[in-house]
């Protein structure tokens with residue numbers, strides 16, 4: 001078998017910018033689906049650059065509306081409990097407009113996987129500040145630099161009794177794949193945060209080339225192999241059991 005079986009080659013290219021982390025994220029996901037033989041997977045998304053992943057996979061998918069990927073996924077799981085229900089959406093979708101759904105799906109421990117691509121901006125609409133824009137990050141709506149504290153996603157997820165939170169980046173591919181493997185095999189609510197800033201509508205505007213972004217990610221993050229709260233500069237998995 002090959003990971004290629006999970007890609008809808010007839011629709012490529014789907015139009016993501018050169019250097020965007022989404023390419024590597026989706027290819028790595030196909031490799032993991034292939035290795036686990038997860039043909040029972042369905043992809044659910046909202047709206048945004050990340051959400052266009054719903055059309056990338058050679059799987060059943062629901063490309064929904066902005067902010068409502070999680071309730072759609074919960075509905076799919078409720079009537080098809082045997083499916084591996086996987087949400088792909090941006091942090092604007094999942095933690096901004098859809099933030100209320102996130103609180104409650106995590107509290108209820110619904111058995112779905114949410115893979116949230118945190119690129120720090122509303123990328124598809126041109127690069128407005130999002131709930132996770134770093135302090136000092138320059139965006140369309142904060143040209144002098146964001147002054148607000150970014151949302152602590154890990155804190156929200158891990159405040160529940162049962163939880164699974166992972167942070168990964170496509171820059172460390174093997175670690176990303178390990179996170180996705182554990183995510184697809186966990187029984188309960190899973191949140192995987194993917195960190196990779198939007199190249200075109202964020203980093204470029206701060207005069208950062210793709211090479212700078214990759215170098216920064218490689219230099220900033222260390223992989224934590226302990227099961228504990230991750231520091232801001234760590235990648236890893238923190239799960240309750």
Ligand SMILES: Cc1ncc(C[n+]2csc(CCOP(=O)(O)OP(=O)(O)O)c2C)c(N)n1
Pocket residue numbers: 047048049050051065066067089090091092093094117119121122123124125130
């Ligand atoms: C209800 C609604 N509000 C606003 C929009 C406009 N809109 C489309 S994509 C988007 C932001 C996407 O940001 P994010 O979810 O972070 O995804 P990204 O493009 O960064 O991957 C917005 C605000 C919309 N489509 N629907």
Ligand code: SF4
Pocket residue numbers: 015016017019020021022049050119123124198199200201
């Ligand atoms: S606008 Fe940003 S997030 Fe969207 S495809 Fe381009 S680099 Fe990726």
Ligand SMILES: [Mg+2]
Pocket residue numbers: 090091092117118119120121122123130
């Ligand atoms: Mg975004």
